[in-house]
Amino acid sequence: MRAKVQWCGDLKFLGTSGSGHSVVMDGQQGQHAPSPMEMVLMSVASCSSVDVVSILQKARQRIQHCEVDVTAERADAVPAVFTSIHLHFIVTGEDIAEQHVERAVKLSADKYCSVSIMLGATVKVTHSFSVKPSDM
Structure with missing residues (x-):
């Protein structure tokens, strides 16, 4: 690359x-x-989202929307590195099984998301999720 x-x-x-x-x-x-640090947060969220959406689609979940709310804390001293990052996935669709979302988020966090796993070597990276029914 x-x-x-x-x-x-x-x-x-x-x-x-x-x-x-x-x-x-x-x-x-x-x-x-x-900012470059905001780009890091958007990178980890998009990398993990690719995994979660792909895994849910393969599980034949009728996902219509996936959003990640990312929050982070930075060190007070220079360099102001991230000390923690939290990704909260909000998955919307019809009859979405929570256990499928939980599995997708866990697989992304533990196995597939290169950005999250790389950052996790020095930053506390945590994940959570919620499932919303479709408005349709």
Whole structure:
């Protein structure tokens, strides 16, 4: 894998992935775009979401929506690394079995999500979930 990051003035940077996709990041505490640390949180949530959605689809769960609310704590000193990250999955669909969601979240956390597992080597990463019935 490869990526490139270009300085765009002030403390804004343009990151370009090896696959050619770009994202702006802001080193001014997210004034104009997500900060690099916010990008880490979005990365762990999206990586884990890919697993959870895929596992639920393979289990033939009628999932219609999956959202992850991520909260994190950072150290008070420099470097202000994450000390804890919590991912709360909110899964919406028809007749979604809670045991399937629990299994999907656990498999992602313990086996599949590279970002979560990598961060877990130095950060306390926890997971929870809730299931909402579809409004349809």
